[in-house]
Amino acid sequence: MKIKKTIIILLVCCLCGTVSIAQNRQGGGFAFGVKGGMNLSQLTMGNFLTTRYDANGNPFLKYNGQEVRDNIQESLDSRTGFAGGVYMRFGRHLYVQPEVLLSTKGGTFDIIQNDGDVPVRQQVDVRFSSIDVPILIGLKGGPFRINAGPMASFRVGDNQKLRDAFQQYTSGGLNDALSQAVYGYQVGAGLDIFGLSIDVRREGTFTDLASFKVNNQPIGGASTTVKQKLSSWQVTLGIKLI
Template sequence: MQINQLKYLGLFTATLLATLLFVSSTVNAQRIKSAPLSWGLKGGVNLATLYGDDVNDTEIATGFNGGLFFSYAFSPRLSLQPEMLFSMKGAELDNSVSGQETTTDYELGYLEVPVLFKYHLVTGNTLHPNILVGPAIGFKLYGNANDRDIDDEIQDAEFGLTFGGGLDAEVASSPTDFIQTVGLDLRYTLGLTDVFDIAGDPEAKNRVFTIALAVGF
């Protein structure tokens, strides 16, 4: 099952990358000077799992990731990008973190707020690679285990570190165009705090690989 998920994710990534290259090649190569503050929408796919001393034999859980982002450019190379995202996490475990010998499908939903520093590689054309890193805090929205409500067993908040990179393509021909950029975002979020708040305090943390398409206005 994991191999099929990764195969489809690779196909999805290649399709998005090809789309970005095509779009960027069809617009004027002259860089459009825009205001330092911008915003946009993004959406994509999470490949999530759990890790820790009390987690064994996990399988990837696929979920949605998307929401709103803002970007403030300090310079052509450096920007700050806070985001507000709905993020689905979890994993399928052969044994639950409470020690029961049964397959358990954990579905966890968070309102995630990353605050990312982005370093942009200025290329002289309309396609710009970037590197990103920053902290992220996730606020619990819901938790299920095999469709059983476990909200009371999940910590109210989690902290993590996000890092990755992507590509931004300028698609506007003037600063007044509604859509200014489209981008492909690849990132990894490593949870640093335990997910569960139950007896025995099991060590289990989220880790998520995300691929998303962003549209900047």
């Protein structure tokens, strides 16, 4: 926790310094606008073989008394969501651009249930809403821009299917499994024409969207914690108001 706070403080100091330099060198260029677009996101988590639990926290048993061990697998399927909010830009050629966006994202993973003679595949569709706060540092030449920076994402809408699916595979509860805040990055390029801004960005997470302990080993690994991360492509159109 102390390391995370130190990193955040250093980032804020660096960004404040960059804003000051940009304003001094470029005459205090400033812009404010609104933007909206779409996210195309995907979950990553690996493949796990783990015990299923009932509502009382006891291992779920087959008819022959053996514990049920299901296979949890990541999926390559993507989900489309919405992104919209406001942005500010400080500076002209070298600039800092903080944003506040309401985003909907998601992905899928598969659970192969082995309680019967024939395994049954169940796909879990994950969708959630968050407030995303990226702080980007960029360079602009003519109408073209490149930018990158850190992002904090605060979950404001749960996906009950995700919670229900996880509940079956941990006997320790889910109080800390679903992260309230996720930290990541955005990197991309943009184009400014006649007060309009078009941006294409790649977004990823440093911290886990969700994690929980399992009792059995994952396939091909030695960890006993399932960790979900999120990666997205984001395309937005912005309108400069000031």
